[in-house]
Amino acid sequence: MIPQETIQQIVSRIDIIEIINSFVKLRKRGTNYIGLCPFHNEKTPSFTVSPSKEIYKCFGCGRSGNAISFLMEHEKYSYVEALKWLAAKYNVEIEEKETSPEYKQQQQAADSLYIINNFARQFFSDTLFNSEEGNNIGLSYLKERGFREEIIRRFELGYNPEARDTFANAALEKQFNKELLQKSGLVVARESGLQDNYRGRVIFPVHNQSGKVCGFGARLIRKNDKAPKYINTPENEIYVKSKILYGLWFARQAIDKYDECLLVEGYTDVISLHQAGIENVVASGGTSLTPDQLRLIKKITSNLTILYDGDAAGVKAALRGLDLALEEGLNVQLALLPNQEDPDSYVNKWGASAFSTFIKENKKDFILFQLEFSLAEAENDTNKKAQIVNRIAESISKINKAEDFTKQQDYIQKAAEILKVDEGGLHNLVNKFIREKISKDEKKLFQQENFSQQPGDQITEIASEDQESLDLIKDEIYHERSLVRCLLEYGLNDWDDEKKVADHVLYDFMDDETVEDPMLKKIINTYKTWYDEKLEPTAKSFLYMDDLEMSNAVVHLIEFPYEVSDGWEQKYEMAVPTREENYKTDVVSTLRYLELKKIKKLISLNADELGKTKSVDRQMLLIQTHTHLKKMEMQLTREIGMVIMK
Secondary structure, three states, rough: OHHHHHHHHHHHOOOOOHHHHOOOEEEOOOOOEEEOOOOOOOOOEEEEHHHHOOOEEEEOOOOEOOHHHHHHEEEEEEEHHHHHHHHHHOOOOOOOOOHHHHHHHHHHHHHHHHHHHHHHHHHHHHHHHHHHHHHHHHHHHHHHHHOEEEEEEHHHOOEEEEOOOOHHHHHHHOOOOHHHHHOOOOEEEOOOOEEEEEOOHHHHEEEEOOOOEEEEEEEOOOOOOOOOOEEEEEOOOOOHHHHHHHHHHHHHHHHHHOOOEEEOOOOOHHHHHHHOOOOOOOEEEOOOOHHHHHHHHHOOOEEEEEEEEOOOOHHHHOOOOOHHHHOOEEEEEEEEEEOOOOHHHHHHHHHHHHHHHHHHHEEEEEEHHHHHHHHHHHOOOHHHHHHHHHHHHHHHOOOOOHHHHHHHHHEEEHHHHOOOOOOHHHHHHHHHHHHHHHHHHHHHHHHHOHHHHHHHHHHHHHHHHOHHHHHHHHHHHHHHHHHHHHHHHHOOEEHHHHHHHHHHHHHHHHOOOOOOHHHHHHHHHHHHHHHHHEEEEEEEHHHOOOOOHHHHHHHHHHOOOOOOOOOOOHHHHHOOOOOOOOOHHHHHHHHHHHHHHHHHHHHHHHHHHHHHOOOOHHHHHHHHHHHHHHHHHHHHHHHHHHOOOO
């Protein structure tokens, strides 16, 4: 974990305009900055950044956050990765430390697995080159496949002997933990003890982005119809298959140099191409592409060429990753190898030059290839063609980066020509899918802005029965949020000669029932703890905390205020008070509404009891109470009417 002191050093140096301007062209407007939103297509800028509040908000798609959440959203970083990016930018040295027993235990397990894997890598490599069985079986097989010794050593290939427990015994002699050995997937537990899991197999170490061995692939050499050809490491603390690309550690510099990543299916495809001098290549491990794998590629290049077998299965495997790749903003092309060749067999048969020439001449744009392939399958079937139109429109809608707007329009024009449909109609269909996605995002945003499901559930249940009650609940949510916003924005301002706004709100006004929303309560309690500790909390205190849920909730509470137009004072000869100057009015208005909420609740409870009691004396007392509460309600209503709302 990154120490809190280091996080504060990083946060204190953050310039949100400088950071976001690295990715989005911003221009000043009033006290804020605006630009085209990087999260959805738009022609008119609606993406607003406030340097004073250190937040951004798009008024088109609703996305909002701070500098760290922008990096997490735009660059697909984790919280820690975003902090490390900022630390590198601002020259802050990071010394990580464990802050919890759980984290420490997880780190210890990860470190131990890396040590075990490194021992295994050395053991398998030594067995391959320095044992009779390794030479005769493992090395012989690899050389028959055309692999030279230098490439075998570079990729650190190895061999696990046929004997039941050769590796297991070697690992136990080194006193490795039995449970961690099993978690690594290298051994399995049997009644007779630990046994090797990869017996009689060639071993392919899998390296992570820093070059450490995080897992293994093991290929069977002997003929055995019952055993799987490949076995892979089970997922554990350091090996998550969906987040790994085989060969990326060796390919990263070539990918950057050529600004293109070639994606293949298998280990041997990668090794054969590297051996032939084509080094900008990685493998997905024979599974469908995942968002995490695509993001690994996007960090180095935006250009992805997928190389798969030319059969129908290969084509469909490639198409499965299309929409994901488009959503990540990748320029995707596809090259299908002829005659059921794979990259390994093709490069060995025809050589590197012929391979590169074939790819260059035969790679096709992914969307247009999908269109042509689907039309060939559909033939003259009208229903299938209608499905293709919808599928292509949905795929084109996934191109959602603002800078790719022209590309999206080009796809619509070309697809309309190929499909022989009206271009305007296809454009409308693409926009329909975009609107549906934005609608889904807005629903998620609405849930986030209400912070918990309870008010939303309550609204859903009541909406069809009682609109007045629905409006009341919405008002309660609004005014609870307004109270917390006032606390965050004005809490340290003077209330009178003796107290701050925070003193009045927290100690004179609030009780346990003033705010019901769990997240709002959590924010208030955190604020109160800091305030009592004399830390002078503000909204910014919450923006960069590691509790991302609370941080995001605070971002949604902070409003972008309206700004007075240039020349207003000269034209109308009157000054317009700022929100800061009007803060007491803002606070008073919010507190009065919440007082009114309390009184309405008391009136309701009083009326319920009046309907149930049979005691005449009790009835008289409740009637008097009702009269008193109604007078208070009328008084508050008049006061609220006199308050000048912002």
